[in-house]
Amino acid sequence: MNRRLPLTLAAALALAVALSGCVSLPTSGPVVESAGTDRTDTRRASDIDARPPATGATRSEVVNGFLDAMTAWPIQTSVAKEYLTDEAAAGWNPEQETIIYSDSLPVRETAGTVAVQLTAADRLDQIGAWRGAIAKPDLTMNLHVTIDKGEYRIADPPDALVVPASWFRQRYRQVSLFYFDPLAQILVPEPVFVPEGDQLASSLVSALLSGPPPLARGIVRSFLPPGLTVGLSVPVDDEGIAHVALVGEAPKVTSEEAELMLAQLAWTLRQDPTISALRVTLDGTDLPLPGGASQYSVESASAFGPAGPGSGHQVYGISRGRLVAGPLGELELTTGVFGAEDAGVVSVAVRPDGERAAAVDSDGRRVRIATVRADDDVPPRTVLSGGQYARPTWDNAGRLWVLDRRSGEAVVWLVEGEDGVARQVDVDGVSGTRARSLAVSRDGTRLVAVVRGAGGDRVVGARVVIGGRGKVSATREPSVVRPPDGNRITDLAWTSPIQIGLLAPTSPGALSEVDVVSADGATVGVDALSTIVTGRVLGFAASPVADAPMLAVYADRYVDVVRQEEYDAGSLPLTQLDYAG
Template sequence: MRPAAPRRSAARRSSVALAVLVAVLALALVGCTSLPTSGPVVPGRGADHGATRRASDIDARPPLSGASRTEVVAGFLDAMTAWPVQTSVAKQYLTAEAAAGWDPEQETIVYSDSLPVRESAGTVSVRLTAADRLDAVGAWRGAMTTDELTLDFRVSIEDGQYRIADPPDALVVPAGWFRQRHRQVSLYYFDPIAQILVPEPVFVPEGDQLATSLVSGLLAGPPPRARGVVRSFLPSGLTVGLSVPVDDAGVADIALVGEPQAITAQQAELMLAQLAWTLRQDPSVTALRVSIDGTDLPLPGGVSQYSVEAAAVLGPAGPGGGRTLFGVSQGRLVTGSIDGDLVPATGVFGDEGAGLDSVAVALDNQQAAAVDLDGGRVRLARVQRSAAEPAAQTLLSGGRYARPAFDHADRLWVLERRREGAVVWLYDPQDEDVVRAVRVPGITGSRARELVVSRDGTRLVGIVRTPEGDRAVGARVLIGGRGQVQRAGRPFVVREAEGSRVTDLAWSGPIRLGLLTATAPGKLYEVDVVAADGATVGVDVMSTIVTGKVRGLAASPVEDAPMLAVYADQYIDVVRQERHAVDPELTQLDYTG
């Protein structure tokens, strides 16, 4: 019944392998096997996180006189791998006109391997077997289509030498090296009504300039796919000076330059919150100071520096603690701490004969939404008994409902499983207590089985059954200026179907999801932690095998909340393997949300 030690499954979860150019290209690369280190988030900064090989040792090589068309293309690809990133050598492989117009900061292409190069009528073609894109901010854009996997380079003669006339506006990055030198972090923005910080995952290079990378990425504004979903209070047009130095005391000195702008005290506090949550991912940073064109940004309370922990109340996990558990035992709502006993709640859902199958509890631990044993009704009631609200309120009935989920604004999301296709229901207490259907592309009308919402309310992820197995599908949620849900955006794949059935899912961090997959139902299960945006390359995916009949996962985006594998008679910390026995038996267990 105890889980095995965690193991890494990045290789299995990603089809991307260490990339090399084929032999024809390699002829031009003898003695120069460096690979690119950075996408366009922060050009020209960073260092190899391996102590034995510094990134500064990697140099681009200019074109050789008399190089063939294929050698010029190979040299161009290799020249983009200079570290720190600089494009002056790469431009030497281009015609003068092409060099003047080339913009490699538009996107990054991360590829796994290439097929033999082809040359025809002055064009050199490089066929990639698989590749993905990052946008200009470093956010994951997904896999390239089959038609996009061939990169064509038109080569012409200039000053007696072959030169590329039409390079793609992108950095082309082999996946193996990308995994080694980049990591996924969050840039923090606000929801439209500035109530909670929303993490937007992007890739930045590892190294000594992490603080500079984080601030530069934040100043670039929300990634394209997050526009309309989040907002930034950092004025547009600002840039980092030379860098963001961090002193020995851990204070980051952020000197911004740009057009002078009037900034209110409230805006300054929101700016500081975004910067603090973004910079706290750099372990060397404990506090920050900000100036704009030489003028210090006023800090709340007149302090000389702003702690990266100061804006904790605005964090993406929302209000409330992260270690309180709620579950269902013998059809009743039970609650307790991880290290304590689970006891029935005093509200109506804790009564004998409550007849519950699954439950979700709001982040303030005040309200619970429960699905009846037969799955045919969703009710809302207080966790603790209240004379003002003695009975449960029926929200939905007559269908087959999955476990509900709350976001930070007490909006309740419920998936109804219908034979003709799933329906997503939303109950918003701020919207006249109306229960309404919300169309979620990729989930509505599908064979969806489960649904979760992020604490910030901007991400939905569902498990959709397909002939190839269960697929995790995500969608962003657009919220209006008054806090009402307007619509859901285009769907994206969080994890492709792999022939198995996903029996549960839960948020295990602000931008990570835990998936429980039945490898051998009733005997062997796999717990995978995956990126919520669907990124595969550059994400350190974790996987753990658990044995026995696992009923579900309990996980939380709160940093210190352990992920639990839930059994009928116990729950086990997946990482530490600490066992907690329970009596009577559990049907379900989870954290708030």
């Protein structure tokens, strides 16, 4: 059963505020959402006209004017080029990357050089993908200022758009560009930042046509032929139909390839709320649509969705060592071996199709795979034993990942195929560390792990390289998704195809915090959620399926942390609850 939550004690609310810092004052319920978005409504982002250099401007004034001119909105860099020498202006490429700085110190002149000292900054690559913080030694931009036609001008500008974080938050939006996994079975989202405004559809298509971001190459594939560009723009008519004119030399496209191209475009463009369908031409010829339709709905490619098939309302858990399953508020014991009275399950993960489960039993020292429901023809199979195993995790292709939490020497295991044998996979930043938990994305190309350290737990991310036959061949260099902040993280789960939720006790047994963060580690310009939950929380359940509630899990209930709705566990007290995956 589900019900609205009662009011909490005033003392607990006051404590929640004290411990959460930036979290706003709770108003009702034991689960309180601290609203949070890092993005201001772009309708408040007024136009900014860049000012050209004044006659007789000093070196410092020229440098400051150049920085100010790069904040022109809508984006244009023609005025910024006026602060450069003719030679520098001809070679300047501000589209190479974007530098986002939080603040800067007053510029300093030394001989013919003007130094711009940034206090902290992050960068995006040429497509708009997040590339993390700039190292401290690189935070100083030394600009050589010389005399050109009787005026001071910059001779060596950085090939970047350099803008303040406050400006960026108001005007850029994190979106996903959609590519395919190597087997073209599921779409893989690649998060990037694009400018908001009337040209959102054009920005999305242009970015998609640029191909995968550099760090995703070799991991994803695109069926949009290379060398194509979008026409002057992507107009959206009054009926919500986007007209995408692709221009450039391209080989003849088969109907199968056209369907995959349309899937990429549809999933990318559906992020523009004004678009409901698209029409696509390739060098003036209509791209063939399935069934001879005249337009392609942005919902037509749901079968390729990055979260895979299935709804977000079926959950699986453990009650008294037995597997339970059902819709929210309707859990029942399962009929398979893991639902038996002597199952002894301590953690479990159900495959995204809901057919099989991987369970850890024998006090955490054995991993078995079995069907969720009774099936006499498929006995349980032991895939690992003798370790200290965390909750397993599945991707949509049925690959099973298991973390062995050996003291200070974690091992990552992978089981592929129906009858696959477990093998070790070396994951830099996770293997050989004090890793505590691990989760893989539904598309199978990303994994994230919680790694314990002296300064608290950090979240490490790595990309997974999948070979042509669907087998994992390697993992790429890790990145820091969430640096340590002194706290421990007791649970994590994918809340969307590009975001993860983290559960961290701020006062064990009394208060915990749920933070939703970007899986690429982006910290500026992303939607953010920070939520305080009260009481003895056992875990956090979430799913990349769009309509799946995020749940704080207690022994006797589980609570939607956004809608503040509660579901009773009834006669099945819980020790774990999760969605498939």
